[in-house]
Amino acid sequence: MASRPLTPPQPPSEQGIHQDRPYWLWLPAGEGPWPAMLIIHGAGSRKENHADFARQCAAAGWAALSFDQRGHGESTDEMGPGALADIGRMARFLASRPDVDGNRVCVRGSSMGGYLAIHAAATSPSIAGVIAICPAGEDQLLRGVRAGDFEFRAGERARAELAAWLAEHDLRAAVELVAPKPLILLHARGDERVPVELSEELHARAGAPKKLIVVPGGHHRSVQHDAELQSVALRWLERNLPAHAAGR
Numbered sequence: 001m002a003s004r005p006l007t008p009p010q011p012p013s014e015q016g017i018h019q020d021r022p023y024w025l026w027l028p029a030g031e032g033p034w035p036a037m038l039i040i041h042g043a044g045s046r047k048e049n050h051a052d053f054a055r056q057c058a059a060a061g062w063a064a065l066s067f068d069q070r071g072h073g074e075s076t077d078e079m080g081p082g083a084l085a086d087i088g089r090m091a092r093f094l095a096s097r098p099d100v101d102g103n104r105v106c107v108r109g110s111s112m113g114g115y116l117a118i119h120a121a122a123t124s125p126s127i128a129g130v131i132a133i134c135p136a137g138e139d140q141l142l143r144g145v146r147a148g149d150f151e152f153r154a155g156e157r158a159r160a161e162l163a164a165w166l167a168e169h170d171l172r173a174a175v176e177l178v179a180p181k182p183l184i185l186l187h188a189r190g191d192e193r194v195p196v197e198l199s200e201e202l203h204a205r206a207g208a209p210k211k212l213i214v215v216p217g218g219h220h221r222s223v224q225h226d227a228e229l230q231s232v233a234l235r236w237l238e239r240n241l242p243a244h245a246a247g248r
Contacts, residue, residue, distance in 0.1 A: 001216040005185055010055050018093050021086055022074040023047065023067035026058040032099035035238060038127075039066040040093050040117050042136075043144065043150035046073030053108070060234050065090065071152035078158040079150075083166035084119055104128050104241045108233075110224040111136050111194065112150075115171055118202070122177035129182040131233045133224045134194045134200035135202065138166045157200055172205055179207025182240035184233050188218025196238050209240045 012024035028034055038056045039050045047066035056062035067090055071079030084155045087107065095102035099134050106129040109117030114135030121130040144150045154162065175183070183206050187199040196214055203212035213232070215223060223229055 035104035040113035042111035087120040088124040
């Protein structure tokens with residue numbers, strides 16, 4: 001029996017650069033305005049590594065934008081504290097599109113991206129909800145920065161600035177400021193880099209609406225590419241977002 005030809009993955013609907021951040025954007029079929037997901041990659045990663053989730057978002061009726069953080073991928077600058085403000089700028093960029101419902105722009109981050117996603121949701125009015133996957137804490141990130149374990153571009157001065165910035169921030173305090181925006185945390189119990197107890201503590205500190213999913217086994221990268229878990233997170237988040245903004 002002849003095998004069926006493989007269908008190539010859906011390419012991005014748009015590629016560009018916004019305020020020095022190279023991005024890929026996927027749009028659903030049909031007409032908006034759609035809810036939107038801003039995808040924040042982890043340390044040493046890049047926008048292309050989360051294309052699977054972006055395509056899943058588009059198939060579920062979400063616009064999805066992934067971008068290269070400072071010091072990563074096609075970016076031309078160094079990693080530093082400005083990475084947090086970049087998330088707010090990219091969220092506003094998404095919200096300004098006529099095919100996006102600006103009241104339902106969310107962020108999804110994994111590891112360092114989860115850390116930044118929670119801080120961004122706590123501080124930016126442009127972000128309506130957050131998916132945090134095995135979010136790293138300041139202690140894990142500080143150790144990695146000081147040891148030079150992360151594969152991002154940052155000279156000695158940039159790393160020192162990033163370490164000082166991390167030392168001044170507290171993820172546990174930030175998560176308390178996210179509510180009433182919905183927050184869903186996902187973590188593998190077998191995570192060898194970030195202990196699952198951190199997500200359990202963050203969930204306990206967070207206000208409603210909130211949800212924690214801990215899966216047995218796995219490792220640091222397993223949950224972020226689990227299509228079933230990502231579908232569950234998207235559906236839960238959509239149920240807990242504000243109603244669609246009529247007239248947009």
